[in-house]
Amino acid sequence: MSDVWHITHTEMVLRLLCATTLGGLIGLEREWNNHAAGFRTHILVCIGSTMIMLLSIYGFAEFVNEGSVRMDPARLAAQVISGIGFLGAGAILRNGSSVSGLTTAASIWVVAAIGLCVGAGFYFVSAVSTLFVLVSLFVLNKLEKHWMHRRRAQEIVIKVNFHTGSIGRIVSAFEEHRISLNKFYMKPDEKSNEAAGVKQVMDLHFSFKNPNSEKLLLAIETISTMVDVISLHTHHQLNAKRMKEQIA
Structure with a gap:
């Protein structure tokens, strides 16, 4: 059996810790600005998506050698991407003509994607994506307020x-x-x-x-x-x- 379908317990723990850290960093920004989905929510989403990715890749390794079985590591991951929308929808609020929570909903969706990357072992992509998200939430948010203040x-x-x-x-x-x-x-x-x-x-x-x-x-x-x-x-x-x- 190929080693590609096996992972050590140490590597699993490392990926879960990585998901906790990256998801927590994005959630901390949301918590700091008093948004509906904050620190713990983003951590849970990132850990959950990492777990599902690990399950999708390594959870069915025992069936690899079965003649009638075909492995599809992307199957469960696709369900995470489509299913995480219910959390995002819960963060969106409408008050008259104004809508709030769209950025938080998007951050939840991105955190799920980061968790999937961590679960698949794409550490570099996960870290860079987290950095870009934090820059978007911190830096670009201030620039947007500065540029758009007079146009709103x-x-x-x-x-x-x-x-x-x-x-x-x-x-x-x-x-x-x-x-x-x-x-x-x-x-x-x-x-x-x-x-x-x-x-x-x-x-x-x-x-x-x-x-x-x-x-x-x-x-x-x-x-x-x-x-x-x-x-x-x-x-x-x-x-x-x-x-x-x-x-x-």
Whole structure:
């Protein structure tokens, strides 16, 4: 029987330790930034995929010499790649128009691939891939925030006592300060409507593409003084102290 189908216990332990280390390094970054899947989750995924790869290559070595048996080390590995998606899906959250958790879901999928590489003995590929992933999560994340900060849409949610003319006055306030509206939609605030009785409370969602921060603050100051406005919330930090003073 060929030695390619055999592995020592020492080598198995080495591969599992390698998977724990590499998966932990990526998970540590996710844990540090308070994401849903963190340190332990990434370690478990990496160890699990390494175990399955070891099983796929070496677990059926006793059947190699059987005439009707064909070994396929990639069979179980393919199931890991497709099956790990349920963990990634659990990390993705949608809140209105914003989606979070995509990077964490991708990191889980990559960690599974790294675990498969470790299980197959591809140490160099595993180490280099882990390095690239860490660079992507640490370095490129900061560069992306720096480059894309001014290109991202500014979202504002305004809770109002809805009646004829209330939306028009708010839109006019933005137009007076030369702020172009990108998207707008509104929906009833069910909790407030139950408590308010007759009055109908609506949540107005405004989205602006690359607005001038000073002009937007001036518009917010004007809107916050309107009688119909109950509260105002912005998804991006413009000037926290000034916002609190105006909305309080």
